[in-house]
Amino acid sequence: xxxxxxxxxxxxxVMVAAFEGWNDAGDAASTAVAHLDREWxxxxxxxxxxxxxxxxxxxxxxxxxDNGVRKITWPTTRLSVVRVGGDKPRDxxxxxxxxxxxxxxxxxxxxxxxxxxxxxxMVVILGALLGDTPHTRPVPVSGVTxxxxxxxxxxxxxxxxxxxxxxxxxxxxxxxxxGVPAVSLWAxxxxxxxxxxNPKATLALLNRLEDLIGLRIPLGELPEDARAWQLGVDxxxxxxxxxxxYVQTLEEARDTAELPEAxxxxxxxxxxxxxxxRDPGAGPGAPGPGPGVATEGGDTSYLRDAAGGRTRPPKPxxxxxxxxxxxESPAEAAQDDQGDxxxxxxxxRPDGEDGGSEEE
Numbered sequence: 419x420x421x422x423x424x425x426x427x428x429x430x431x432v433m434v435a436a437f438e439g440w441n442d443a444g445d446a447a448s449t450a451v452a453h454l455d456r457e458w459x460x461x462x463x464x465x466x467x468x469x470x471x472x473x474x475x476x477x478x479x480x481x482x483x484d485n486g487v488r489k490i491t492w493p494t495t496r497l498s499v500v501r502v503g504g505d506k507p508r509d510x511x512x513x514x515x516x517x518x519x520x521x522x523x524x525x526x527x528x529x530x531x532x533x534x535x536x537x538x539x540m541v542v543i544l545g546a547l548l549g550d551t552p553h554t555r556p557v558p559v560s561g562v563t564x565x566x567x568x569x570x571x572x573x574x575x576x577x578x579x580x581x582x583x584x585x586x587x588x589x590x591x592x593x594x595x596x597g598v599p600a601v602s603l604w605a606x607x608x609x610x611x612x613x614x615x616n617p618k619a620t621l622a623l624l625n626r627l628e629d630l631i632g633l634r635i636p637l638g639e640l641p642e643d644a645r646a647w648q649l650g651v652d653x654x655x656x657x658x659x660x661x662x663x664y665v666q667t668l669e670e671a672r673d674t675a676e677l678p679e680a681x682x683x684x685x686x687x688x689x690x691x692x693x694x695x696r697d698p699g700a701g702p703g704a705p706g707p708g709p710g711v712a713t714e715g716g717d718t719s720y721l722r723d724a725a726g727g728r729t730r731p732p733k734p735x736x737x738x739x740x741x742x743x744x745x746e747s748p749a750e751a752a753q754d755d756q757g758d759x760x761x762x763x764x765x766x767r768p769d770g771e772d773g774g775s776e777e778e
Contacts, residue, residue: 425463428511431536432540433510433511433513434511434512434544435589436451436545437495437515440585442517443547443619444546445546446620447544448514449614450620450624450627458500458502461498462498464496466494466495466529470521471521471524472493474492479492495518497512510633511532538598540599540600541593542601546604546619547604548606548607550668550671558606559603559622561604563600586602603630605623611651611654617643617647624640
């Protein structure tokens, strides 16, 4: 039994989780949860014992000085709670950590123990994968669930994935078996510009989360960061004709595939989001952002490192994670096996239908 001290009774709580590592291309998912924690001033109330779940040769602790005293920070998963004000207050339980190295079933059972004690009504797990998607188009975000009823009522995809999975997939299945409604939101990150951060993908995840749980999320500087990211990638592509040609091929494939979606229903959905952000009384949550608010639309982004030494992208018939501009970082190496998680239409495939290299 997990005993919680110092945590008030929560109002209609939803648990939102993200984990660094294999499930977090461009750090998009973990950055989204960190953004929620920062904007709503989350208070940490629990941390899982690092000894139980992490290999310290894989995820090393760090040493720092605090007023001259040496201290150690251990890799772990922390839980915090935030209260979203408004006409109808609601609480979020934020889970942010690193994909565990071992004992995944115990890890998920411990998180579900917290969810049970706190009265969590639904678990939303954020993830990001590498895909054949152009940086110039809206970031594809897929919502999947293992619950047929939830898929029908919330307009989600029912996962059919078979193959290797990560902690996002394991936690979602653990929730399903425990009778806790669970949804995974997956953002597709362009594999040719995969190094973190990717504020455009983070922004897309937050927009989709906002629609899913009915809360207005303050975006802070994310729209500006996203615009700057895209300008940086645009400049990179303009400097290399082969990169520009490859991006154009992805754009054509994406536009052709999404042509049927330019429907009245899709337009109405975007217009409703615009009205919610424009009308302070449209829903609970923090005040809406000011001028320059962006959705996951096309002209947003930022490139942290546009240094030379780029590896050229593969030809359109040779998709793969190797085509990453800039020097490959350890985070990119950990994500290299995600490169073919999207289909030729540039959509993310959280079901793993295109090669079985990602989870639901």
